Amino acid sequence: MKLCDIAHARTGDKGNISNISVIAYDPADFDYLARELDEQRVATVFSSIVQGTVKRYDLPQLGAFNFVLSQALGGGVTRSVALDAHGKSRSAYLLDLDLAER
Template sequence: MTDVLLCDYAHARAGDKGNTLSVAVFAFAAEHYAWLARELTCERVASCLNHRAIGTVKRYELPNLGGLNFVVENALEGGVNASPGLDRHGKSLSYALLGLRLPPPD
């Protein structure tokens, strides 16, 4: 079966605190939360963001909200005040996650 884009089943919000990125991914439909929790692992997130030389990725499950929150250490090139990058807040990294191809929901 053909993989699907995460953005067809979920949306995301990103935030920052220093050099740490927080990305929350929420399923559009409640029936897709179990699929999201199964497929969107810390390993997949780390692989997607590996071009940033990130540190630890932690995942927090938010089943009542149908979402997952990922906290990614060392993802923002030193943080808002230190980074020379264009996206110092990491907002575009949420779009990178939404571009992931995953096995389709059941």
């Protein structure tokens, strides 16, 4: 099963920080996603572009998580030579992640 089967995502940026929010379609999937999407796993997914830390903030009342990826935008939106300087496509990349069977 892919992450996109049970969740959607949004992205944002500020300076050299990118954030990805993952929101479960069904809040009942929150605990399952909490086990599957820890900071280390998301850091591994983006290891080629994130030079800093990955911090996860849990929002159980929304059935969501916010991942903050520091040093992830090549120096910042206005300084980066990256094709996607804002990191908007990163949410789609994360949603393609394979999840373990429940």
